[in-house]
Amino acid sequence: MPFFKTSKTAQFLRRYFLAGVIMALGACSALPEAERTDSRDPYEGSNRRAFAFNMNLDSAAIEPMAARYRQSVPDRGKQALENHLDWARLPATAFNSTLQGRFENAGLSILHFAINGLTFGLAELTEDPKEVKAQDFGQTLAAYGAPQGNYLMVPFLGSNTTRSLAGSVVDSVTNPMGFVKAGSAIKTVRALQPPTRAVVFRASQFEAINDVKYNALDPYARTRALYYQARAGRLNARTGQPTENKATDSLFESFLEDPK
Amino acid sequence: MTPSRVLRNDRSTITTWPKTSFVGAGILPRFALGISLFLAAVMTSPLSARADEQIQSANRIIDSMILDIEGYLISDGNDIESRTEITKHILDSYFDLPSIARFSVGPYWRSANSAEKAEFNRVVRQVMIRTIVRNFDQLIGLKFSQTETVSKGEKMVLVRGNFIDVKGVRPPISVAWRVVTPPGGEARVLDIELENISMLVTQKQENIAVIRKNGGKFSALIAVMKQQAGK
Numbered sequence: 001m002p003f004f005k006t007s008k009t010a011q012f013l014r015r016y017f018l019a020g021v022i023m024a025l026g027a028c029s030a031l032p033e034a035e036r037t038d039s040r041d042p043y044e045g046s047n048r049r050a051f052a053f054n055m056n057l058d059s060a061a062i063e064p065m066a067a068r069y070r071q072s073v074p075d076r077g078k079q080a081l082e083n084h085l086d087w088a089r090l091p092a093t094a095f096n097s098t099l100q101g102r103f104e105n106a107g108l109s110i111l112h113f114a115i116n117g118l119t120f121g122l123a124e125l126t127e128d129p130k131e132v133k134a135q136d137f138g139q140t141l142a143a144y145g146a147p148q149g150n151y152l153m154v155p156f157l158g159s160n161t162t163r164s165l166a167g168s169v170v171d172s173v174t175n176p177m178g179f180v181k182a183g184s185a186i187k188t189v190r191a192l193q194p195p196t197r198a199v200v201f202r203a204s205q206f207e208a209i210n211d212v213k214y215n216a217l218d219p220y221a222r223t224r225a226l227y228y229q230a231r232a233g234r235l236n237a238r239t240g241q242p243t244e245n246k247a248t249d250s251l252f253e254s255f256l257e258d259p260k
Numbered sequence: 261m262t263p264s265r266v267l268r269n270d271r272s273t274i275t276t277w278p279k280t281s282f283v284g285a286g287i288l289p290r291f292a293l294g295i296s297l298f299l300a301a302v303m304t305s306p307l308s309a310r311a312d313e314q315i316q317s318a319n320r321i322i323d324s325m326i327l328d329i330e331g332y333l334i335s336d337g338n339d340i341e342s343r344t345e346i347t348k349h350i351l352d353s354y355f356d357l358p359s360i361a362r363f364s365v366g367p368y369w370r371s372a373n374s375a376e377k378a379e380f381n382r383v384v385r386q387v388m389i390r391t392i393v394r395n396f397d398q399l400i401g402l403k404f405s406q407t408e409t410v411s412k413g414e415k416m417v418l419v420r421g422n423f424i425d426v427k428g429v430r431p432p433i434s435v436a437w438r439v440v441t442p443p444g445g446e447a448r449v450l451d452i453e454l455e456n457i458s459m460l461v462t463q464k465q466e467n468i469a470v471i472r473k474n475g476g477k478f479s480a481l482i483a484v485m486k487q488q489a490g491k
Contacts, residue, residue: 036472037468037469037472037473038465038468038469075429130431207395207398211391211394211395215391215394215488216466217466217467217470217481217484217485217488218466218469218470218473220469221465221466221469221470222462222465222466224465224469225461225462225465225466226457226462229456229457229458229461229462230455230456230457232456233455233456233457236456237456242407242408242420242434243434243456245453245456245458248453248458248461249412249418251461252363252412252416252438252450252451253412253413253415253416255359255362255363256413256415256416256440
């Protein structure tokens with residue numbers, strides 16, 4: 001009998017995902033504009049409470065696990081696991097790229113998924129799989145002009161906007177990998193992907209996240225600023241081109257026009 | 261619509277225009293000569309000469325700074341005092357610290373009095389030194405490889421490239437140096453973008469959040485930063 005009963009693991013994760021979303025939405029109470037530290041964040045009070053919860057979770061579980069992962073897993077093993085996690089997202093990227101009319105990215109995703117699938121995504125057999133720009137349903141909504149909505153800090157899931165959170169819910173039910181019939185071992189691997197992804201991401205950004213957590217003037221505000229810029233970077237990313245960030249450029253241009 | 265000037269890493273300069281869709285694009289070849297003449301005029305205009313000058317001065321300062329940093333990293337002895345001295349030299353020689361301080365508080369700069377402004381400039385420098393020294397180890401083993409230089413308006417240039425881990429363990433990090441190039445003045449670094457995240461925009465949003473949380477008081481930010489610098 002496997003250590004994890006697959007259906008129970010999946011149920012456990014789903015329940016916590018839903019609990020996180022419900023807690024976030026249930027705890028929301030909008031602040032008046034004058035009391036916000038950022039106009040995009042009307043639920044700052046409940047968002048800060050969710051952030052404190054996530055930081056406690058990080059200190060209790062994710063940070064120690066990421067530290068152990070960094071110390072004990074050899075570089076090749078880390079690389080293989082990161083390759084696999086990137087590879088597992090390619091069908092969703094192909095699906096969303098197609099919906100957005102970004103056919104070059106969709107084609108590249110399918111190509112890399114098919115070829116690297118020979119090793120279950122553990123080895124990179126293709127020339128540059130990182131050239132594929134990851135796409136989720138939140139980005140598809142953005143491509144169709146859906147407004148970004150408000151900033152939401154969700155327990156367990158971290159930073160989101162209303163649009164990206166709606167996209168995550170759609171992604172969790174439309175991921176093409178979910179429709180493939182698989183045995184219990186594969187189902188277990190799938191169910192373990194989200195928590196594994198959290199630990200691997202934490203490990204890969206260990207110093208940067210610790211710097212925000214322990215040294216920022218306001219870790220919550222810094223996390224929000226980083227999230228918005230990282231998200232804009234993903235939305236603006238184009239295959240084979242440097243990412244243009246016109247919003248940031250115009251901030252600096254107007255500052256230089258009138259530095260006082 | 262303004263052209264953006266691009267200097268690629270082979271140091272050849274081209275002028276690129278934002279993509280435009282034309283009605284009757286099929287007749288475009290007839291106007292090829294006219295377009296060529298127009299582009300030639302644009303490329304030899306005073307505007308173009310200014311863009312070339314901007315690009316060259318931004319490249320010069322980044323090349324010089326990277327040479328300095330690489331030299332220091334080779335001889336690094338993991339000693340906090342010497343790392344602090346190196347960092348002070350790099351910041352004072354290549355960065356536009358007064359503009360960084362001013363940008364980082366947005367509209368609240370106007371609400372500060374001159375004593376607060378002077379104090380804030382001093383604390384910003386201290387915090388930057390502390391942050392760089394704290395993260396110094398992460399720079400070791402990285403090499404900067406420039407890919408292109410793009411002018412952004414008449415006063416700013418973006419020098420793009422990647423930090424590459426010489427051992428190949430860490431993935432490349434895309435970096436863009438935002439360089440201020442005032443006409444007749446010295447080029448200076450204003451901002452660093454890592455993986456499309458501007459360090460200065462991040463700091464600005466955090467600083468503004470601290471000020472607003474404290475009822476719009478500029479002095480509260482200085483107090484929090486001093487506490488941070490003294491940690």
